[in-house]
Amino acid sequence: MSKGNPSDAKVISYEDLESRNAKWVKLGKIKYTDPKGVTRDWEMASRKTRIEGTKIDGVGIIAIIENSKGPEIVLQKQFRAPVGGVCIEMPAGLIDPNESIETCALRELKEETGYIGKVLHTSPIVYNDPGFTNTNLILVTVEIDMKDERNINPKPALEESEFIETFTVPLANFPEELIKLDKEGYLLDARLQNVAHGITIARQFRLS
Amino acid sequence: MSKGNPSDAKVISYEDLESRNAKWVKLGKIKYTDPKGVTRDWEMASRKTRIEGTKIDGVGIIAIIENSKGPEIVLQKQFRAPVGGVCIEMPAGLIDPNESIETCALRELKEETGYIGKVLHTSPIVYNDPGFTNTNLILVTVEIDMKDERNINPKPALEESEFIETFTVPLANFPEELIKLDKEGYLLDARLQNVAHGITIARQFRLS
Numbered sequence: 001m002s003k004g005n006p007s008d009a010k011v012i013s014y015e016d017l018e019s020r021n022a023k024w025v026k027l028g029k030i031k032y033t034d035p036k037g038v039t040r041d042w043e044m045a046s047r048k049t050r051i052e053g054t055k056i057d058g059v060g061i062i063a064i065i066e067n068s069k070g071p072e073i074v075l076q077k078q079f080r081a082p083v084g085g086v087c088i089e090m091p092a093g094l095i096d097p098n099e100s101i102e103t104c105a106l107r108e109l110k111e112e113t114g115y116i117g118k119v120l121h122t123s124p125i126v127y128n129d130p131g132f133t134n135t136n137l138i139l140v141t142v143e144i145d146m147k148d149e150r151n152i153n154p155k156p157a158l159e160e161s162e163f164i165e166t167f168t169v170p171l172a173n174f175p176e177e178l179i180k181l182d183k184e185g186y187l188l189d190a191r192l193q194n195v196a197h198g199i200t201i202a203r204q205f206r207l208s
Numbered sequence: 209m210s211k212g213n214p215s216d217a218k219v220i221s222y223e224d225l226e227s228r229n230a231k232w233v234k235l236g237k238i239k240y241t242d243p244k245g246v247t248r249d250w251e252m253a254s255r256k257t258r259i260e261g262t263k264i265d266g267v268g269i270i271a272i273i274e275n276s277k278g279p280e281i282v283l284q285k286q287f288r289a290p291v292g293g294v295c296i297e298m299p300a301g302l303i304d305p306n307e308s309i310e311t312c313a314l315r316e317l318k319e320e321t322g323y324i325g326k327v328l329h330t331s332p333i334v335y336n337d338p339g340f341t342n343t344n345l346i347l348v349t350v351e352i353d354m355k356d357e358r359n360i361n362p363k364p365a366l367e368e369s370e371f372i373e374t375f376t377v378p379l380a381n382f383p384e385e386l387i388k389l390d391k392e393g394y395l396l397d398a399r400l401q402n403v404a405h406g407i408t409i410a411r412q413f414r415l416s
Contacts, residue, residue, distance in 0.1 A: 004243030017235040017251060019226050024251045025340065027225040027233055030289040035212030035371045042289035043225060043232045045253030047340065062409070071413050080338040081238040081250035087338045123405060124390035126398035128337040130288040130295045132233065132255065135337050137398070139405060163243045171413055182332035190334035190345070194399050197331060197347060198406015199415055201270070205279050205379055207407055 004163045006086045009079035024048055045133045051097050056125055058094040058137045059105045060191055063117055065168060067146040073174055074113055074144070077165040077186065088181050089189040091166075092137065105140035113166045114154025117142035128191070139191070175200045212371045214294045217287035232256055253341045259305050264333055266302040266345045267313045268399055271325055273376060275354040280376040282321055282352070285394065287371060296389050297397040299374075300345065313348035321374045322362025325350035336399070347399070383408045 019026045030042045050057055063074035080087045093108035095101070102119045109117050123139035144151055158164060169177040175196040182188055201207070227234045238250045258265055271282035288295045301316035303309070310327045317325050331347035352359055366372060377385040383404040390396055409415070 006243060008243040008245075010241050012239040012241060012247065014236050014238050016227055017237040018228065019224055019235060022235055022237075022251050025235055025253050027227060027230055027235060027253070028222050029225040029230075030222050031220040032287075032289045033218050033220060034369065035214060035216040035287070037216075039220065040369065043230050044290035045233050045235070045341065046290075062405070064413075079240075079243070080335075081240045082252035082254075082340065082342045083335050083338045083344075084342075087335065089338070123401060124387065124396050126396050126401045127288075127291050127295065128398045129341070129343050130291045130297070130395065130397055132290065132343055133253065133337070133341065134290045134292075135340055136291075139398075139402065141405075141409075161242065161248065171409070172415055179332065187338065188332050188334050189338055190336045190347075190399050191402050193331060193334045194347065194402035195406040195409065197270070197349075198403040198408075199410045200406075201349075201379070201403065202407045202410030202415065205272075207380055207411065 006077045006079045006163050006165055009086075009163070011081060011084045022048070047135055049094055051095060054095065055136075056095060056101070056138060057135050058092060059101060059108060060137045060139050061091040061105050061109050061117075062139060062141040062195065063091060063109055063113070063115065063144055064120075064141070064171065065115075065144045065146060065151075069170070071171040072168040073171050074109075074115065074166060074168050075192070076112065077167070079163060080187070083187050085185070085187045087187045087189050088178060088192060090192050101138050101140060105142060109142060111157050112162075112164055114156045115144045116148055116150050117144050126191075137191075214285045214287045214371050214373055217294075217371065219289060219292045230256070255343055257302055259303060262303065263344075264303060264309070264346060265343050266300060267309060267316060268345045268347045269299040269313050269317050269325075270347060270349040270403065271299060271317055271321070271323065271352055272328075272349070272379065273323075273352045273354060273359075277378070279379040281379050281382050282317075282323065282374060282376050283400070284320065285373040285375070288395070291395050293393070293395045295395045295397050296386060296400060298400050309346050309348060313350060317350060319365050320370075320372055322364045323352045324356055324358050325352050334399075345399075
């Protein structure tokens with residue numbers, strides 16, 4: 001297990017990279033016909049890690065702890081080199097060969113946070129930035145039962161190069177906690193912040 | 209204004225692209241020190257369109273129509289070549305030089321949908337997929353007042369290469385409408401679907 005404060009990581013340098021020299025990412029040019037039949041080009045970026053024959057890159061996990069104090073949501077701090085800072089994210093990970101969505105979500109949750117969860121809900125495939133890239137995920141909502149003794153002292157099993165700090169906030173204050181973390185200089189993952197914004201909209205328009 | 213059904217667009221071909229031949233997108237290699245001081249590499253993708261000196265690519269717009277039937281949300285269908293299908297998205301766009309977030313949001317909303325809006329709320333910067341790319345946006349929540357006569361017959365001003373179909377759904381059914389659209393074969397933008405999922409979570413845990 002890797003220990004270390006995500007805020008201690010730092011970008012040293014950046015240089016442009018040609019696709020042929022990249023191991024994990026690539027660029028592509030698509031030819032398509034528009035709705036009027038005109039042929040056009042579009043440029044895109046993608047991951048090289050997607051398993052052949054599948055259409056899904058990975059999972060994001062909305063992990064809800066149910067305990068006597070009310071529901072809490074599991075969040076993470078992780079340094080992300082592409083954005084040069086520490087992001088607030090949900091647990092997430094890429095799918096292994098022949099792995100189901102549910103298995104992947106419970107495996108990643110256990111590896112990254114130590115928690116044993118139960119899948120409540122899986123979303124459709126969602127596309128992170130579909131004008132730019134085909135990267136996508138399925139959002140898996142997981143319940144963590146604190147009556148399960150294995151969840152009392154959860155022990156992550158991180159890889160040597162992974163530095164993930166797990167923490168929880170009450171679900172009732174989730175939107176306000178993210179705004180506070182942004183003000184403290186953390187960077188917000190869109191997929192996470194937008195779930196929080198949905199809660200804000202539900203409150204504002206009394207949708208529940 | 210472009211007319212045409214987004215579903216009539218089709219991908220013809222895909223080929224790998226080297227960064228030096230790309231106009232809109234590029235790859236990069238970052239050197240960074242991890243929290244233990246070890247030097248590591250990370251590969252990333254980014255847009256070439258970001259205005260120099262700014263940190264923000266664009267805006268996403270949660271546009272709420274207030275009328276006597278209750279609040280509705282403005283959605284779009286748009287063919288997205290990187291994912292090879294028609295996406296359900298919120299109105300969105302890239303920031304022009306020297307443009308404020310609010311001005312950009314109201315300009316893009318008017319161009320893409322014809323509606324005149326009023327900004328209610330701007331989010332922090334949110335990162336679409338921070339392990340892969342620095343692309344980001346600010347989510348702007350906008351109110352559309354149907355008592356404003358200019359909103360009765362909204363007229364989009366789309367570019368010749370833009371084919372965007374605007375529609376609305378009741379905010380109260382927004383999560384269910386997205387699931388239905390997914391089943392019909394449309395692809396869901398993560399940023400939009402996750403706002404809907406936040407509404408679902410607020411309902412489930414009675415957060416409002």
